[in-house]
Amino acid sequence: xxxxxxxxxxxxxxxxxxxxxxxxxxxxxxxxxxxxxxxxxxxxxxxxxxxxxxxxxxxxxxxxxxxxxxxxxxxxxxxxxxxxxxxxxxxxxxxxxxxxxxxxxxxxxxxx
Amino acid sequence: xxxxxxxxxxxxxxxxxxxxxxxxxxxxxxxxxxxxxxxxxxxxxxxxxxxxxxxxxxxxxxxxxxxxxxxxxxxxxxxxxxxxxxxxxxxxxxxxxxxxxxxxxxxxxxxxx
Numbered sequence: 001x002x003x004x005x006x007x008x009x010x011x012x013x014x015x016x017x018x019x020x021x022x023x024x025x026x027x028x029x030x031x032x033x034x035x036x037x038x039x040x041x042x043x044x045x046x047x048x049x050x051x052x053x054x055x056x057x058x059x060x061x062x063x064x065x066x067x068x069x070x071x072x073x074x075x076x077x078x079x080x081x082x083x084x085x086x087x088x089x090x091x092x093x094x095x096x097x098x099x100x101x102x103x104x105x106x107x108x109x110x111x112x
Numbered sequence: 113x114x115x116x117x118x119x120x121x122x123x124x125x126x127x128x129x130x131x132x133x134x135x136x137x138x139x140x141x142x143x144x145x146x147x148x149x150x151x152x153x154x155x156x157x158x159x160x161x162x163x164x165x166x167x168x169x170x171x172x173x174x175x176x177x178x179x180x181x182x183x184x185x186x187x188x189x190x191x192x193x194x195x196x197x198x199x200x201x202x203x204x205x206x207x208x209x210x211x212x213x214x215x216x217x218x219x220x221x222x223x224x225x
Contacts, residue, residue, distance in 0.1 A: 032211035043203070043216040044155065051211075089154050096209035099145070099168050102154035 002027040004092050006103035013080050014111050021075040021106050023090035030092040033066060033073045034100070038087045047088075048075070080110045114138075118204050118217035126225055130192035133220045137186065137206030144181055145214060146189050147203040155203055160210075161187065194224045 003026040013019045025033075034049035050057045050064045050073065057064050063076040077084055087105045117136040125131050137144050142163050147155035158177065160168040163184035172179065176195070181187040191198055201221050205214040 034213065043218050045216070046213045049213065093210045096211050097162070097167070098210040099157050099160050100210065100214055101157070102147075104154045105152070 002030060002092055002094065002101040004090060004101050004103040006090055006106050008106065009104070010107045010109070012109040012111060015080060015082060017080055019075075019077045019080050019084070019108055019110075021077075021088055021090070021108070022072055023074070023092075023103050024070075024072045025092040025101075026071065027092070027094055028068075028071065029094045030071075031095060032093040033064070034091050035064060035075050036089040036091065036102075038089065038105070040086075044089060077108075080108075082110050082112050084108060085110045116204055116206050116215050116217035118202075118220055120220055121218060122221050122223075124223045124225060125194055127196055128193040130190065131194050131222060132188055132190045133202050133204075133222075135187045135189070135204030135217060137204070138215055141206035141208055141215075142184070143207045143209055143214075144187050145203075145205040145207075146179060146187070147205060149201040149203055149219070151200075155205075158189070158202075191222075194222075196224050198222060199224045 005024050031052035036044040037047045038044040061078045066073040089102050089105045091100045091102045093100045144161040146158040149155045159172045159179050161181045179189045201219040203219045204217045207214040
C-alpha cells in the first residue's frame, strides 16, 4: 500500500521567512496530493491540493509543487505569520476509489 | 450547511467497557472515513465506506472494533471491550470520493482508564 513520509518532523522559522515542508510517497499510481493544517485541538482542514497532471499550484501565500519522477511534493509558505503555526499533514491517494493515506505531520512554529 | 458532525466530543471510560462514536457526514458525500489519531501522529485509516459498503477495513481491529453505515448516511464506530491503548482521537471524515477534499469532524477524544 501507499506510504507517505514527511521530513522534517518539526520546523521553526522567523516571522516573515519562508517555510518549505516536503513529503515523499511510494505508490507511483498516486494522483491526488492534499495538504491539511491542524491547529491545536482542532480538526484537520484542507489548505491546498494538487493533482498529478499539474506541477505547481499557488493560492496567495501558499504553493504546492509536485515531482512525479522523484515521488515527492512540497508545501511552500511565504511571508510566514504566527497564525501559520500548526501541524501540517500531507496525504496521497491513487484515485476516486482509494483511501487518503496521511503522513505523520510536521509541527511548524513561526517565531514572532 | 453543517459540516461533519461527531458525537460525543469527549468520552472517558474504564477499560473493558464498550463505547460508541457517531458521525453524520456532509449531505451528499458518498465516502465516509473513520480515522484514528494518536498524539503527535497523522490520521490512520480504520475503515472507509462507499455509501453503505465498507470497501477498506484492513486496518480495523475486528476482534474489538466494529462499524456500520446504515442507509449510507451516518455511521457508528464501536469498541468492545476498550483497552488502555485505544485512548486517542477518533476522527470521522467525508468526501465525494478518494481523490477529493475530505472534510473532517471535530473528533471524539477517547480516554480509557
